Amino acid sequence: MDRAAIIGVGTTKIEKSKVGETFADMAWEAVNKALSDAGMTIDDIDNVVTTSSDFWDGRTISCMAVGDASGAAHKNVSCVEGDGTYGAFYGMTRSLSGSYKTTLVTGHSKGSQSVSSLITNSAFDSIYERALGMDMVTACAMQARSYMHRTKTTPEQLALVSVKNHGNALKNPLSQLPMKITVKDVLESEMIADPLHKLDCSPISDGCAAVIIAHESVAAKFQQKPVWIKGVSFCADSFFFGDRDLSRAKALTEAAKKVYAMAGIKNPKKEIDVAEIYDAFTYQELMWLEEMGLVDDAMAGKLLEKGEFNIDGRLPVNASGGLLSGHPVIAAGLYSMAAVVRQIRGDAGGFQVKKAKTGLVHGVNGLGGQSHCVFILDQDK
C-alpha cells in the first residue's frame, strides 16, 4: 500500500458555546488555519471529506452546512458520519486510491445547540431499549461500573485522570476547561450517574478541526515536514449491551492488534511515545489503555498513580488536556490527531512532550465504545 501523511492541521478553540458562529463559520476558521499551517491554498486541495452528525446538528444532510466553507463547492466531496478519526480514515483512502493526491478532512459539532441526552438516547434500539430512557452518560456509567468491578480500579484512580487532564489543559490555549483541581474536588463534585461524578465527565462543546492528508508523492512539497500514517485500523463490537462484555473492549483490542502489525510495532508499551486517547469519561482513559495493550490488564489506575501518563511520564497520555477538557463530539478524533501531529513536529508549545517520534491517535463511535479507530503516526515513513 502507498503511504499517506498529514501535512496540515487547523483547529478552532474549543468552547462551551460559540454563540456568534454557525457551523460554516467554524469550518471556515479551521480550514483556513489548516491551509495556512500547510502553506497551501484551497486550490491545492483535490477533494474534501467532511465529518458531521445529522443528529448532533439537528439537520438531515448535515454536511450541507459546511460544504462551501470547506472549499468543496466545485470539488469532489463526501461526508462521514462518525468520529473524526473515521473521517480521517476515509480521507486517507481517498488520497491513496489514485483519484486524488490531497484530501482536506474536517469535523465539527456544536454541543451548545443540542440536547445531548435526547440525541444519544437515539442511539439505543427503538424496539427494545430506547423507551427505557438511557443515554450516553448513563450507558458509560454502566460500563464504568462493570470495568471497575472487574479490574478493582478505584474512584480515586478515575478522579486522578480528571486531575491530570484538566491540569494538562492549563498549557493548551485552545482547550475549554483548563483547571487546577484535586482528587477530592472530583469525588465531591455532583454524582451524575453512579459511579461518575460531574468532573469524571467531559463537557459537550463547540468546535471544528481540519486536517490535510496527502499521498506520499506530494507530501513533502508543502510547508511542513510530513507526519506519516504508519497504520490505521477500526473495528465495531456487537450492538446490544447484553451481547457484549462491557468491562472489555474487544473491538479496540482487535483494531490495536491490526494497527500495530500494520505499523511494524512489536512492543507497543515501549515503541509508542505519546498518545491522545478518547477520554469522554475518566474511566475510559484507563480502560482503553489496557484494552489496546499499552498497559497490562487492570494496571492502568496504579500506573497513573505512579505518574506514568503525565506529560513528563513514560507514556504521556492526553497531554493536550484530552476530551475531559473540551469535547466537541464528532470533531474530537481530529483534535486528538492534530495534537499528536503537533507533538511529532515538536510544535505543541506548552504541552510538548520530550520524546515524540511515534504517536497514537484513538477515536470512538457509538455507545460505550462500541466502535474504535486507532492511528499510528510517525516522524519517519
Added chain:
Amino acid sequence: MAKRVAIVGTGQTFHKSHRPDVNGQELINEAVLRALDDADLKMKDIDAIVIGNMDHFEGINYVDCWSVDGSGGTMKPIIKLTTGGTTGCTVAIGGYHLVGSGMFDRVLIIGWEKNSESDTTGAITTAFDPVWDRLVFAGAISGLAAEAQAYIARYGASERDGARVSVRDRKHAMNNPHAQLRKEVSLEEVLASPMLADPIHLLDVCPRSDGACAVIMASEDVAEKICPKPDWIWGTAARHSYSYLGDADYGRLTSMREGSQELWKKAGIKEPRKELDVIELYQPYSFGGLIWIEDMGIVGPGEAPRYIWDGNTDMGGELPINPSGGVIATNPIGATGLIRCAEAAMQVMGKAEERQVPDVNFAFSSGFGGCWWTDMILHGKKKPK
C-alpha cells in the same frame, strides 16, 4: 500502488411501500445475504463495510454501530457515509476508495431506507438552513417544481414531455421484479393525475419505499477469481455545489454538468451519447429525465424532449435509460443511489435478466439529492488502464 476496483456481486430487497414484517436491521440483512450469494462469498470473506441512509428517516443515531447484527459488521471495520439523497452513490464511491487505496480486498457496501417509518417531507425539510431556507421550503417537490418551471420557460418544453419520461420508466419497471410500482401508466393518466406542484403531477414523481441494496466491490487482485466477468469502476465524480436554495441555477443541473465533464475527461469518453450503452439515472421526477441528460452532454440544451419522444431512451433504443424502472418506480432514498449502481453493474455483468440491454460496454449510474447535488459512477466491461 492504487488498485483497480470491480463490482463482483449485488443484492437488493423486493421494494415495497412498507415492510411491516421486518425491522431495519432485518431489511438490511436480506440485501446483504443476496449480495453474498450473488458473489458466492461468505460474511467472513468481507474485509470492511460501508453503510449509508438518511438519519432522520428512521431516527437512529450511529447507524453503523446499530446495524451490525444485520449488516454483518460485528468485529469488522464498519463506517457510515451520508450525504442525503446522493447517499446510495456516495457509499458506492466510498467502497471504491476503500478498495482502491489497497486497504481492503473485499468491501461490502449497503444502502437502505425504511421511509415508511417517518414523515418523509418533515425529515427532508430539516436538511435546509433553519434561519434562511427551512421556513419557506415545502419539501423536495416544491424545489423540483421550480426547476421544471425554469426549464420549461427557458426551452419551451411542456408537461407532456415530462409525462413521456414517466411512461417510459413505468413501462421499464414491468421487467424488474424488485421494483415497487409495477403497473404501466399512459400519457393521459399521468397528465390527469393530481397536480402536486405545478407542473409536477402525482405520476411524475417517485413513491417512497422500504428497501435495501448491497454491492460487493473487490480489488483487481481478487476480483476475477470471485467473478470471471466483473463490473470495473472506471471513475467517479461528485459535486455538492449548493448550500442555499437560492444559489442554484434553476433549469440547469450544474452539479451534473461539472461532475460529468470531469468523469468523461478522466475516463477518456469523448461522446457520451455514442459511448455509453445504458444509463441508470437517479431521477426522482420525470422532468429530471429531460434536464439532466442534457447537462450530462448526451444531447444539447433543450434537445432532450425530441430525443426521448423518438424512442432513443426506451428499451431497444440507442441509449436505454432506467431499464430497472428507475426512481419513479422505487425510492428507498438511502438505497436508491446504490440501486442505480447495482443495476448498472448487472447490465455490465450480463445479469440483468428481463431488463438486460444487449452488449453493454459502458454503463453510467448516478445519485441525486441535497441541494441539487449529483454523484456519479462510470462502469465498464473492460479493465481500465
Added chain:
Amino acid sequence: MSDQFQGIEPMVYKSKINVPYSWWAGDTASKFYLTLRDEKKITGTKCAACNKVFLPPRKVCPSCFTENTQWVNISDEGTVITFTVARRQFAAIPHDRKVPVIWGLIKLDGADTAMLHYLDEIKPENVKIGMRVKAVFSEGRKGNIRDISHFKPV
C-alpha cells in the same frame, strides 16, 4: 470573529425539529411482544448452528448469519451483570420515572445474552453486581418493553 461584528449582539434563533416516527417491529419482535403482553412470558430465539439463545430475539444469528427459527422460553429470573443509577433527571428519562433511576444489565436464566431494564424496589446503595432479580410485569401491557415494569430483588 472579525472586527466588523464588534458591538453586534449575536441573535439566537430557537427551534426544534419535529419528526415523528413509527418503527416496524418486524415479525420477530412482534412475536416476542405479543407473547410478553398476552402471556407474561419472556422468549428468545436460538441459533441452530451455534446454539446461542438471544434476548432480545434475533431473526438472524449475528455470528453464523443463518436464520434462527427456534423459539425458546426464558426464565423471568436472572443475575445483574452491571448497573448504573441516574442522579440527574436527564432529558431522555421517561417522565413517569424520577431520579434516582436504576438501570441494570440482566442475564436471565436460559438466555446467552443480557437485557437492559430498570431495577426497582431496592435502594441504589444495596444494588450489587451478581445479585438475583425477578421480572415484575406491568398491569396494563401494550406490547412494548415497558410491559415489564422493572426487576426486583429475589
